[in-house]
Amino acid sequence: xxxxxxxxxxxxxxxxxxxxxxxxxxxxxxxxxxxxxxxxxxxxxxxxxxxxxxxxxxxxxxxxxxxxxxxxxxxxxxxxxxxxxxxxxxxxxxxxxxxxxxxxxxxxxxxxxxxxxxxxxxxxxxxxxxxxxxxxxxxxxxxxxxxxxxxxxxxxxxxxxxxxxxxxxxxxxxxxxxxxxx
Numbered sequence: 323x324x325x326x327x328x329x330x331x332x333x334x335x336x337x338x339x340x341x342x343x344x345x346x347x348x349x350x351x352x353x354x355x356x357x358x359x360x361x362x363x364x365x366x367x368x369x370x371x372x373x374x375x376x377x378x379x380x381x382x383x384x385x386x387x388x389x390x391x392x393x394x395x396x397x398x399x400x401x402x403x404x405x406x407x408x409x410x411x412x413x414x415x416x417x418x419x420x421x422x423x424x425x426x427x428x429x430x431x432x433x434x435x436x437x438x439x440x441x442x443x444x445x446x447x448x449x450x451x452x453x454x455x456x457x458x459x460x461x462x463x464x465x466x467x468x469x470x471x472x473x474x475x476x477x478x479x480x481x482x483x484x485x486x487x488x489x490x491x492x493x494x495x496x497x498x499x500x501x502x503x504x
Contacts, residue, residue, distance in 0.1 A: 337404065344400055381432035385425035392421035 395417050403409040429435055458468045467475075 340400075340404075344396075347396075381429045381435065384428035388421055388424045388428060392417050 396414065399409050399413060399417070454469075458470060461468045
């Protein structure tokens with residue numbers, strides 16, 4: 323019977339290693355949260371309006387609370403495992419994945435985030451427009467047809483086709499009229 327029971331030293335070493343890994347994961351989590359707070363503070367610090375600022379802070383507070391709840395769930399499940407309950411390792415992963423999703427939703431649903439995203443998209447579109455203008459000027463300087471030139475030619479062709487169709491219609495009526503007179 324003693325062969326099937328692991329020695330107490332092995333169990334203690336396992337528990338110690340498990341505790342060290344848990345503490346390391348908890349420290350990593352706290353460091354990630356600190357980086358998140360720092361990044362969020364820098365971002366929110368750029369927001370000018372008070373309502374957006376308070377909304378951003380509230381969003382961060384909800385995200386922080388979500389992370390703290392996840393930490394508590396991790397501690398609870400770790401204790402359950404140490405007390406002998408069979409806890410699937412995937413459950414720990416799921417806690418963090420679900421928490422990350424919830425925390426991102428908490429932050430991304432704020433007006434501050436929407437404003438900053440809108441400003442970023444606006445900046446990107448402005449840069450894209452500038453790049454398009456620069457490429458058009460370069461092509462024009464090199465004597466190549468530009469996008470605008472091709473679009474203009476296409477518009478002219480459509481107009482010519484419309485006119486040709488109108489002329490054909492009139493010609494058909496004239497021919498039809500001539501045939502009925504004969």
